[in-house]
Amino acid sequence: MAEQELLDSAQRDAISLARRTDPLTGRLSGFPWWLVTIIFVLVATVYFVSTNETYREAYEFIIRGISITIQTTLYAYAIAIVIGLIMGLGRVSNNVIFRNFARFYVEVVRGIPMLVLIFYIAFVAVVDLAEMVGIPGRNVPMNSRAVIALAITYGAFSAEIFRAGIQSIGRGQMEAARSLGMSYAQAMRYIILPQGIRNVLPALGNDFIAMLKDSSLVSVLAVRDITQVARLHAGSTFRFREAYTILAVLYLSMTLVLSAIVQWMERRLHVSHK
Amino acid sequence: MSVTNSAIVVKNLYKYFGDVEAVRGVDLTVERGKVVVIFGPSGSGKSTLLRCMNHLEVETEGEVWVNGKRLEERAGNINEIRTEIGMVFQLFNLFPHLSAVENIALAQRVVRGRSKQEAFDVAMRQLVRVGIGDKAQVLPGQLSGGQQQRVAIARALAMDPKIMLFDEPTSALDPEMIKEVLDVMLDLVKEGMTMVVVTHEMGFARAAADLGVFMDQGVIVEQGSWEQLFNNPKELRTKQFLSQILKH
Numbered sequence: 001m002a003e004q005e006l007l008d009s010a011q012r013d014a015i016s017l018a019r020r021t022d023p024l025t026g027r028l029s030g031f032p033w034w035l036v037t038i039i040f041v042l043v044a045t046v047y048f049v050s051t052n053e054t055y056r057e058a059y060e061f062i063i064r065g066i067s068i069t070i071q072t073t074l075y076a077y078a079i080a081i082v083i084g085l086i087m088g089l090g091r092v093s094n095n096v097i098f099r100n101f102a103r104f105y106v107e108v109v110r111g112i113p114m115l116v117l118i119f120y121i122a123f124v125a126v127v128d129l130a131e132m133v134g135i136p137g138r139n140v141p142m143n144s145r146a147v148i149a150l151a152i153t154y155g156a157f158s159a160e161i162f163r164a165g166i167q168s169i170g171r172g173q174m175e176a177a178r179s180l181g182m183s184y185a186q187a188m189r190y191i192i193l194p195q196g197i198r199n200v201l202p203a204l205g206n207d208f209i210a211m212l213k214d215s216s217l218v219s220v221l222a223v224r225d226i227t228q229v230a231r232l233h234a235g236s237t238f239r240f241r242e243a244y245t246i247l248a249v250l251y252l253s254m255t256l257v258l259s260a261i262v263q264w265m266e267r268r269l270h271v272s273h274k
Numbered sequence: 275m276s277v278t279n280s281a282i283v284v285k286n287l288y289k290y291f292g293d294v295e296a297v298r299g300v301d302l303t304v305e306r307g308k309v310v311v312i313f314g315p316s317g318s319g320k321s322t323l324l325r326c327m328n329h330l331e332v333e334t335e336g337e338v339w340v341n342g343k344r345l346e347e348r349a350g351n352i353n354e355i356r357t358e359i360g361m362v363f364q365l366f367n368l369f370p371h372l373s374a375v376e377n378i379a380l381a382q383r384v385v386r387g388r389s390k391q392e393a394f395d396v397a398m399r400q401l402v403r404v405g406i407g408d409k410a411q412v413l414p415g416q417l418s419g420g421q422q423q424r425v426a427i428a429r430a431l432a433m434d435p436k437i438m439l440f441d442e443p444t445s446a447l448d449p450e451m452i453k454e455v456l457d458v459m460l461d462l463v464k465e466g467m468t469m470v471v472v473t474h475e476m477g478f479a480r481a482a483a484d485l486g487v488f489m490d491q492g493v494i495v496e497q498g499s500w501e502q503l504f505n506n507p508k509e510l511r512t513k514q515f516l517s518q519i520l521k522h
Contacts, residue, residue, distance in 0.1 A: 176367035181357035
């Protein structure tokens with residue numbers, strides 16, 4: 001998010017500098033050339049796919065993974081949000097056990113590389129847990145393990161986002177709610193969270209984009225998402241350029257659309273805050 | 275000094291924030307239907323004392339009794355007791371994501387269990403009472419400071435409190451808005467509300483206070499009827515402070 005703000009402000013600076021010098025170059029230098037270039041790359045890829053046999057084969061093979069990629073991301077994100085909300089509440093809780101458990105979870109997850117965490121959750125934690133409730137570990141499908149692994153990982157990130165959101169609300173709000181007789185939970189639910197979550201919606205959106213990209217990591221579990229099927233295609237045909245170009249362009253076009261949505265969300269928030 | 279018949283009884287109250295001794299041994303009784311005005315220099319502990327009366331701050335030592343019930347550290351009864359005590363803050367603390375009428379209706383619904391219709395009816399009545407019935411659907415951010423504070427008072431009143439606490443309710447207001455808030459408070463005085471007011475509005479104190487309390491450095495320096503306190507202060511410190519604020 002900070003990166004995005006930096007970019008935005010750099011762009012604004014560039015625009016205002018140019019406007020001051022010359023109205024024509026001002027308009028030209030403010031024009032989003034980067035976007036045009038990306039769109040050019042996307043269009044070129046579409047052109048290759050429609051005219052070139054090897055590109056089309058690669059595309060038709062890889063696109064079969066798209067539903068797994070999207071499903072994994074959506075399910076994992078939904079669970080991560082729930083975990084994040086609970087753990088975010090834990091981070092600011094007065095309950096010693098709850099607060100420490102949340103802190104422990106966040107620190108452990110943030111301190112381990114995501115790839116290692118995915119291996120650990122998929123092959124150790126989920127198996128142990130399944131056997132604890134009487135299901136043989138190997139019966140848990142890899143797709144579910146991937147979702148759980150991603151959800152637990154991203155739950156820690158969204159916990160910190162929710163914590164930031166809760167802490168962005170001045171303590172006067174909690175005091176006003178409590179002095180009207182609301183319980184801590186009621187004050188959270190009706191007063192703090194509605195405002196706090198609003199403040200962090202863009203951050204949560206960026207998290208979704210990050211998760212879409214990181215869902216490619218589940219290919220190490222042999223889950224057939226677009227990354228995995230692209231690897232399979234490249235491995236069997238030796239057409240690495242075609243497979244990985246299409247793979248990259250697929251991710252890029254999805255994230256581009258999503259970040260446009262997040263930016264729109266941000267702008268709307270700024271407007272309604274004024 | 276009867277604990278059960280008084281609205282608020284504070285006994286030997288101490289409140290420390292780390293090494294800072296905000297309140298150091300205060301005894302104060304607020305009788306039902308009376309208006310107590312607390313004043314003193316900033317940092318004298320008057321706001322802390324007020325905030326101890328509904329356990330926004332929990333005392334380090336001593337006791338606070340409200341309507342015959344002791345405020346306990348482990349807050350079993352605190353939510354219930356707080357519904358009997360309205361609190362008005364210096365910075366209003368309205369809920370910015372809710373309209374004026376929703377600000378007033380929310381706690382009635384989730385705390386008092388009133389129906390949506392009933393809560394809104396009460397809210398509207400209170401808004402009319404504080405003179406801004408036409409602002410019901412407006413968000414706090416679009417109201418003036420004086421209007422916001424009046425919504426805050428209406429919000430507290432909608433819970434049918436027996437006691438109202440005011441923590442410097444006009445200190446954050448532009449001069450021309452102070453009167454509209456004080457007028458609402460004077461109406462409450464006329465209706466016989468038990469009130470504890472931290473303020474430097476001497477005009478309000480003269481008109482309303484049954485008991486004046488002067489605090490400095492965490493202790494009550496002097497308390498008494500307003501006439502006595504204002505015209506014949508016993509303590510030199512009180513005299514000095516009064517002459518300072520009256521010069522302006």
